[in-house]
Amino acid sequence: MERIKVIEVKEDVLANNDRAAAALRERLHDEKCLLINLMSSPGSGKTTLLSATLDALADELSIGVMEADVDSDVDAYTVRDHGARAVQLHTGGMCHLDAAMCEQGLRELGTQGLDLVFLENVGNLICPAEFDTGAAKKVMILSTPEGHDKPLKYPLMFEVSDLVIVSKIDVAPYFDFDLARFEENVRLRNPRAQILPLSAKTGEGMDAWTSWLREAVRAWQA
Amino acid sequence: MHELGIVFHMIETLESVGHANELAHISRVTLNLGEVSGVLPDYLLDCWRWAADRSELLSGAELDIVQVDAVTVCNACGRTYPTVAHGKICPHCGSPDTVLLRGNEAEIDTVEGW
Numbered sequence: 001m002e003r004i005k006v007i008e009v010k011e012d013v014l015a016n017n018d019r020a021a022a023a024l025r026e027r028l029h030d031e032k033c034l035l036i037n038l039m040s041s042p043g044s045g046k047t048t049l050l051s052a053t054l055d056a057l058a059d060e061l062s063i064g065v066m067e068a069d070v071d072s073d074v075d076a077y078t079v080r081d082h083g084a085r086a087v088q089l090h091t092g093g094m095c096h097l098d099a100a101m102c103e104q105g106l107r108e109l110g111t112q113g114l115d116l117v118f119l120e121n122v123g124n125l126i127c128p129a130e131f132d133t134g135a136a137k138k139v140m141i142l143s144t145p146e147g148h149d150k151p152l153k154y155p156l157m158f159e160v161s162d163l164v165i166v167s168k169i170d171v172a173p174y175f176d177f178d179l180a181r182f183e184e185n186v187r188l189r190n191p192r193a194q195i196l197p198l199s200a201k202t203g204e205g206m207d208a209w210t211s212w213l214r215e216a217v218r219a220w221q222a
Numbered sequence: 223m224h225e226l227g228i229v230f231h232m233i234e235t236l237e238s239v240g241h242a243n244e245l246a247h248i249s250r251v252t253l254n255l256g257e258v259s260g261v262l263p264d265y266l267l268d269c270w271r272w273a274a275d276r277s278e279l280l281s282g283a284e285l286d287i288v289q290v291d292a293v294t295v296c297n298a299c300g301r302t303y304p305t306v307a308h309g310k311i312c313p314h315c316g317s318p319d320t321v322l323l324r325g326n327e328a329e330i331d332t333v334e335g336w
Contacts, residue, residue, distance in 0.1 A: 126224070
């Protein structure tokens, strides 16, 4: 029997992912390409919001989109129709993207000349929050039918997000969605997060969203 | 079900640890797992067995999970309390101004091998 060695590692299970994500973020900073990790539940209106965002900004910014799903490519076709360079990523059953998968997608997309890339993460409020993808900003979308109590149930997602978008605000009254209580619940988890109610359908709040994006791109490229 | 993704990342780290320490085989891995880390031990063990057995270095290796109890400290009164029983609100003074002290970790502690 050979001698057994005991080695102290003391390293977070995702430390290697965090290192890969930090390296990717630095590279994208050098390339002046702002990557935004867009996270939400399925059906929150990510693709609809992206389509409206592309319509508003396609003339002034070069935008790419990576659509991540377990399967299918319907979303990539939709956003391509709105003028973005788009690729579909399949996670092959995984519930999230990590930095290596994101980097692979960016290679396929080609970041050259792009000011802004949206990573539309897998629809899920739990797992995507755990993995740093290398994005400069994390934005989560909560649609009003999901309810104002979600920050209490999925705290990590709200803790890691820089911006929380409340989508489908035009139908909030039908779902008894209480925006003030929602804001309170978010603040409890993340006092730094900005909260932005909007409706891609009526256009309410869209100017504030596009201004936020313009400012984020400007700051990243400065 | 992010446990499978976590296991893949663990195996990547363990393979580089094994390589750096010139190990031919890893027989046991100890993981410190926080009570509120969001990682389910049963799922993690199932994913571990499936994935570790596909690695030459880790085939048959045991995963020991050591649970770390979650503790929160209150910024208002300075006292600590068990997180799972009371959540964000301090049971001593009722303040919501509290910070998780430990219980969120998922950390590879030690590796045994030859």
